[in-house]
Amino acid sequence: MLDIQELRKTYGTFTALRGVNLHARGGEVFGLLGPNGAGKTTLLRIMATLLRPDSGQVTLAGHDALRDPESVRRVVGVVNGGMGLPARLTGREVLRSFAALYDLTRAQADARIAELDERLELGRTLDTRAGEYSTGMKQKVVIARAVIHDPAVLILDEAASGLDIFARRTLLDFVQATRAPGRLTVYSTHVMSEAEELCDRVAILHEGALVTTGSVPDILERTGERNLERAFFSLLRGEAAHA
Numbered sequence: 001m002l003d004i005q006e007l008r009k010t011y012g013t014f015t016a017l018r019g020v021n022l023h024a025r026g027g028e029v030f031g032l033l034g035p036n037g038a039g040k041t042t043l044l045r046i047m048a049t050l051l052r053p054d055s056g057q058v059t060l061a062g063h064d065a066l067r068d069p070e071s072v073r074r075v076v077g078v079v080n081g082g083m084g085l086p087a088r089l090t091g092r093e094v095l096r097s098f099a100a101l102y103d104l105t106r107a108q109a110d111a112r113i114a115e116l117d118e119r120l121e122l123g124r125t126l127d128t129r130a131g132e133y134s135t136g137m138k139q140k141v142v143i144a145r146a147v148i149h150d151p152a153v154l155i156l157d158e159a160a161s162g163l164d165i166f167a168r169r170t171l172l173d174f175v176q177a178t179r180a181p182g183r184l185t186v187y188s189t190h191v192m193s194e195a196e197e198l199c200d201r202v203a204i205l206h207e208g209a210l211v212t213t214g215s216v217p218d219i220l221e222r223t224g225e226r227n228l229e230r231a232f233f234s235l236l237r238g239e240a241a242h243a
């Protein structure tokens with residue numbers, strides 16, 4: 001479902017990704033963890049075709065992200081920090097306009113909006129203008145917009161940050177419910193308990209390189225730690241000792 005090989009990205013003289021290899025299967029929620037500046041956003045932006053790497057290969061749902069970005073965009077939904085909403089449009093108008101971009105008919109769009117209303121508890125957000133949204137309302141519409149076309153691959157970059165515990169719970173439950181054969185969610189977070197709850201497997205990225213990949217139980221067993229946060233620190237301390 002996702003295959004990344006020898007991915008490198010530099011910004012000027014700074015190397016943000018130094019030959020990353022990653023594989024994730026359909027049916028998984030795959031966590032991407034790492035400290036600030038590890039390269040998570042860079043990696044997710046390359047997967048989403050928003051950024052070009054210097055070299056390497058990225059295949060998503062059978063499409064080559066570098067040679068055929070248009071096909072990748074049709075099967076991918078992305079939520080990242082920099083996404084605004086037009087202040088004068090209501091949530092419903094935003095979602096309908098995105099649905100039209102993906103060639104959904106009005107009836108298909110409205111059926112999908114009704115489904116997302118139920119699953120993301122959009123409620124009055126749908127008929128309120130985006131300029132009047134709280135952070136949580138905005139984020140729910142941004143997420144609904146990202147999945148309006150029912151993408152096979154969902155990329156969530158720190159999607160829960162800024163949400164209160166109710167909105168966060170709605171998002172985590174939504175990600176759980178979206179898990180299905182032939183679908184992949186890539187979920188980057190700083191919050192280890194979220195990764196522990198949601199992710200079938202995680203990759204830990206540090207200074208542009210993968211430190212480890214595996215299921216949470218695997219990583220706990222390998223490190224001898226009792227939770228993912230402790231395992232994370234233990235692995236990063238190991239990296240620092242080798243540096």
Ligand SMILES: Nc1ncnc2c1ncn2[C@@H]1O[C@H](COP(=O)(O)OP(=O)(O)OP(=O)(O)O)[C@@H](O)[C@H]1O
Nearest residue numbers: 011012014016034035036037038039040041042043
């Ligand atoms: N446009 C850019 N120009 C120069 N350096 C950049 C640019 N974008 C990112 N970087 C650098 O690349 C490194 C990786 O950044 P990236 O945003 O991918 O990390 P991250 O793991 O998502 O971090 P965070 O958890 O803080 O969001 C950082 O050191 C960052 O300063």
